[in-house]
Amino acid sequence: MQRLAGQDAYFLYRETPAALMHTLKIAVCDAPDPPLSREQLAKNLERHLHLLPPLRRRVVPVPLGFHHPVWIEDPDFDLGFHLRRVGAPAPGGARELDEVVSEIASHPLDRERPLWELWLVEGLAGGRCAFVLKLHHAAADGVATAALISHSAARDALADPPPPAAPWRPEPLPTARRLLADACRDHLRQLARLPGLVARTARGVRAVRHRAREADVALPAMWSSPRLRFSRALRPRRIYASTSLPLDAVRRAKDAHGATLNDVVLALCAGAVRRTLVAAGELPAGPLSASIPVAADASGAPVRLAGNRVAYLMTALRTDLADPAERLRATRAVTLEAKLQLELLGREAMAEWMDYLPPLPYTWMRRLQARLRLADAHRPASNLVVSNVPGPREPLYWSGSPLRELYSVGPLSEGIGLNLTVWSYCDRLYVGALACHEQLPELPELVDSLHAELAALLNA
Numbered sequence: 075m076q077r078l079a080g081q082d083a084y085f086l087y088r089e090t091p092a093a094l095m096h097t098l099k100i101a102v103c104d105a106p107d108p109p110l111s112r113e114q115l116a117k118n119l120e121r122h123l124h125l126l127p128p129l130r131r132r133v134v135p136v137p138l139g140f141h142h143p144v145w146i147e148d149p150d151f152d153l154g155f156h157l158r159r160v161g162a163p164a165p166g167g168a169r170e171l172d173e174v175v176s177e178i179a180s181h182p183l184d185r186e187r188p189l190w191e192l193w194l195v196e197g198l199a200g201g202r203c204a205f206v207l208k209l210h211h212a213a214a215d216g217v218a219t220a221a222l223i224s225h226s227a228a229r230d231a232l233a234d235p236p237p238p239a240a241p242w243r244p245e246p247l248p249t250a251r252r253l254l255a256d257a258c259r260d261h262l263r264q265l266a267r268l269p270g271l272v273a274r275t276a277r278g279v280r281a282v283r284h285r286a287r288e289a290d291v292a293l294p295a296m297w298s299s300p301r302l303r304f305s306r307a308l309r310p311r312r313i314y315a316s317t318s319l320p321l322d323a324v325r326r327a328k329d330a331h332g333a334t335l336n337d338v339v340l341a342l343c344a345g346a347v348r349r350t351l352v353a354a355g356e357l358p359a360g361p362l363s364a365s366i367p368v369a370a371d372a373s374g375a376p377v378r379l380a381g382n383r384v385a386y387l388m389t390a391l392r393t394d395l396a397d398p399a400e401r402l403r404a405t406r407a408v409t410l411e412a413k414l415q416l417e418l419l420g421r422e423a424m425a426e427w428m429d430y431l432p433p434l435p436y437t438w439m440r441r442l443q444a445r446l447r448l449a450d451a452h453r454p455a456s457n458l459v460v461s462n463v464p465g466p467r468e469p470l471y472w473s474g475s476p477l478r479e480l481y482s483v484g485p486l487s488e489g490i491g492l493n494l495t496v497w498s499y500c501d502r503l504y505v506g507a508l509a510c511h512e513q514l515p516e517l518p519e520l521v522d523s524l525h526a527e528l529a530a531l532l533n534a
Contacts (some may be wrong), residue, residue, distance in 0.1 A: 075248055076145045077260055078133070078212065080428030081382040083142035084338040085211040086133065087437045088487065090444035092308040094182050095485045096189070099207040099219060100175060100316070101507065102479035103472055105196070106203075110473065115194060116153055118473045124238035127225040128213040128380045130154075132188050137250045139434035149244040156185060159194040166199040169518065170315050178206055179312040179483075179508060191215050205472065211485060215382040216463040217369050219482070220497070222379050227470035227477065264429055271426055278419040283357035285418055291411045294363035294390050296455050302356065304491035304513040305454040307447035313511040316481050317517040318454055319503045319528055327531045331399060333406050338531070339462050339503070340364065340409060341402040342495050344391035345527035347458070350520040351393065361390040362457040365490065366412075385421040387412040388456060398527065399534035443488055453491035465497040465504075481506040 078086075089095040110118070123129060132148035162170045174195050183189045189210035196203050214222065226235070237474040248256075286293070299305065319342075328338050344362070350511060370385040371378060389409045395401040443449065461484055470477040480499040483506035486492070493508045508518050 075247060077144060077255075077256070078141060078142045079381055079425070080431050081425045082212045082426050083433065084431060085382070085485075086143065087431065087433060089182070090438050090441055090488075091182070092310045093443055093486065093488055094179070094312075095211045095441075096179075096183055096208050096212055096312070097214075097216075097219065097485065098175060098179055098314070098483050098506070098508075099204045099209065099223070099480075100171075100479075100481040101207075101223075101472060101477050101478050102171070102198070102201075102202055102481075103205065103475040104199050105198070106473060106475050109196065110194065110243065112154075112157065112159065115159075115473075116157055119157070119192065120153060122226045122235050123153075124242065125235060125380075126222055128209070128222075129188055129190055130242065130244075131213070131380075132307070133185060133212070134248060134253070136253045136257050136433075137361055139432075139437070141260060142429075142431075142433060144248065144253065144256075146245040146248065147243065149246055151188065151244065156191050157194070158191055161197040162195050162204075164197075166197050168316065171198060171204055172193060172316055172518070175206055175316075175497060176312050176511070178208055179314055180310060183208065183210055202363060202478065203475075211382070214380050215384050215479070216367065216461060216484070217371070217383070217483065218378045218380055220465050221377050223470070223480070224466045225377075225379060226473055227466070229468060229470065231471045231474050231476070233471070239493045266497055268430070271423075275423055275427070278423060280324040281418040282415045285415055289411050289415075291408050293408065293412055293415065294361070294388055294456070296388065297453050299363040299454045299457045300358035300360060301453055302351070302358070302362075302457060305449075305457050305489055306491065306513065307444070307449040308486055308488055309510045309512050310484075311511040313509055313515065313517050314483065315521040317505050317509045317521045317524060318479065319505065319524060321501050321503055323496060323528060323532065324503060327528065330532070331402050333402055336462050337402060337406040337409060339496050340366075340389065340391065340460060341398065341405045341531065342524050342527045343460050344393050344401055344405060345398055346520050346523045347391065347492075349397075349523045349526075350394040350516060353380060354516075357393065358396060361392045361394050362466065364460045365456040365457050366391055366409075367459070367461050367484075368416070368421065370425055372422070382427055383422075385416060385424050387416045391457070391460075398530045404532065431437070440488075449489035452489075454492055458492035458494065459484060459487075459490060461493070461495045463495070463497050465499040467498075467500065469500055480504055483508045486510070
């Protein structure tokens, strides 16, 4: 039995019928020959389960919300429940796969079971199939999920997974008395850490305020972002879209403009969103704001296969600038300042403070916000999320089939109705995008315009 960290539990508390807190990982592979039966799919996954620890863990809440829930090794684990298969509509191209993923993304996971599903999508063009992993954000962030994929996938088509170090042992459901007693013990430990956290945070806040007074670039303020049609209260129905960019071309743009790869990704996203807003006649006069998840693991920390350790920096997406080179320079300047101020505050500060979230009050607050659609009544905290996660560098195999493409996308939040997630795999950047279907039906066109933006930046 293991207590969820505050940041892991945070994603459980934020979930509502419209704000679904799962992530999606889409792996496009050559279809096995002969095709996998349901039994063979289950058998292949079962051989890898010891390399995927979150998949057999179930959430158990503490009575009265007295503390964050706990993970246990599910005594009623049923692998077959989590495996699904579906056929892609003809002709089975990228857009048809995106439609299937959109439907998968639109439904919540079952809280009474381990928080994941694996969908096999068959009938794709070119003799391919796709594995779609729907995994709750409480179980793993992008860094942990990338490690899970690298850890469990094979580097050779004929390689077998290593055997487990010890047999898996399910745990009985803990009693209410045990849950409350452990919660009391953990609260006392947290209280002992609180004075040190308060002191570190106070020093960090003072350093950030001092830096902000001297900085040449002002960071966007929380709750001051422009109100856009995708910066409103969420609807349950999702739309997903994807594309990929050549990594060498993105690196050429990076080197030509003296920027980082992440700066180029942000500038491309800003340009694509600008094109969409201009076409709709909805471009605001000022820049948009973007929330960027960054890893908050300590330097030298071991590879993490579960949980969340994320900080967020706020930067401006200069959609107000028409010139792509000028947009990249401005984006780089504000993002550099955001990174500097985040380091002064401490990347780990947010995750540590989340340990003190009160479960029931916070959950009630999020549900009330969703029920009253309060996000329609105020400016959003930011306009969108842009995430850039380094993925596996070498070709991988799953069930003996080469893994050709690898996409990921994170969840939406009330008022932040667009998520753009970039994963690198081998020699390409794979982009997954998620929005509410009613708010941004032209999401496929937005994603496709990333190619035109990259060409414009190279020409600049």
